[in-house]
Amino acid sequence: MRHTRSSKVLATFALMLVMTGLVVHGQSTTCTVTFFSSLIQLIPCRPAVVPFSPIPPSEACCTALRALGQPCLCVLVNGPPISGVDRNLAIQLPEKCNVNFEPCN
DSSP states (O other): OOOOOOHHHHHHHHHHOOOOOOOOEEEESSSSHHHHHHHHHHGGGHHHHHOOOOOHHHHHHHHHHHHOOHHHHHHHHHSSOOTTTTHHHTTTHHHHHHHOOOOOO
């Protein structure tokens, strides 16, 4: 069976979650889902956050970002490295989606 790059990335994320046992915590409020769940929820944003991507976030990405919320986004951008994700592009998602989130520390 041939593995695609995205399946390898997802497997890496799953392994990282199991190894670290991370429970997501936000800044002013707490994110109530796991790191892995937050990551999965933002899959529609992947084209907009791969390194050197000129692609703007899609409406599906912006909808997912709004549903995820600022505390969970901050956990993702401040958490362990995510293969194939440019953190600088990820931190720009709220502005590009016209979502009023406080900046992540």
